[in-house]
Amino acid sequence: MSVLVAYGSTGGGTAEIAAWIAGQLRAEGLAVHLEPAAEISTVDDYDAVVLGSALYAHGWHVDVRRFVHRFAGRFTDRPVWLFSSGPLDRSADTGPVPPIHHAEAALRDLPAREHVTFGGRMTTEAHGWLGRVAGQLAREGHAGDFRNPERVRAWASRVAADIRSVPGRDIRG
C-alpha cells in the first residue's frame, strides 16, 4: 500500500519539492515511492498519487504531460493531487495562482482532487540552455529561489491527512 510522488523537472528545483513532499508523507507514516514521471511504467501499485511539474512557457514539463495522457481515467477510485512550480517571485505564496491549461486538463482527465502552485527556482548554476536563460534572468534581477519548504510541507501534511481519510482503504505505510 503506497503513495506515488512523480514529477517533471529540468533544473532540479521541482524534483527537490517532490522530495520534500515525499519526506513529509513518510514522516506522517505513509509508504512513498518517489520517481521522475518519465520513469513510471505502471500506476497500478499505488493507492494515491502526487504529481508535480515545473512550469515552462505557461506549460507543464513534457514528461508530466505524457504521464497525464498515458494514465488519464485511471484514478476514478484513487485520489490524485497536483502541483506546479514556477513563479520567480513571491506571488505563489501571497495568493492563489490559477492553474495553467495543462493542470486544468489533468484535474479533469486523471481526474485529480486539487492543484496548487509553488514558487520556483532559477539558479545560475544550471547547464546548457537553462544556464544561458538563467544568466539572462539573473542580469534582469529575476534569478533566485522562491520555493517555500514550510508551505510545501504544510500542503503535504494536508494531503497525508486526506489520504488517511480516504474511505474504504487503509493505506498507511
Ligand SMILES: Cc1cc2nc3c(=O)[nH]c(=O)nc-3n(C[C@H](O)[C@H](O)[C@H](O)COP(=O)(O)O)c2cc1C
Ligand atoms: C525558459 C523558461 C520559461 C519559464 N516559464 C515559466 C512560466 O511560464 N511560468 C512560471 O511560473 N515559471 C516559468 N519559469 C520558471 C521555472 O518554472 C522555474 O525556474 C522552476 O523552478 C523550474 O523548475 P525545475 O528546476 O524543476 O526545472 C520559466 C523558466 C525558464 C527558464
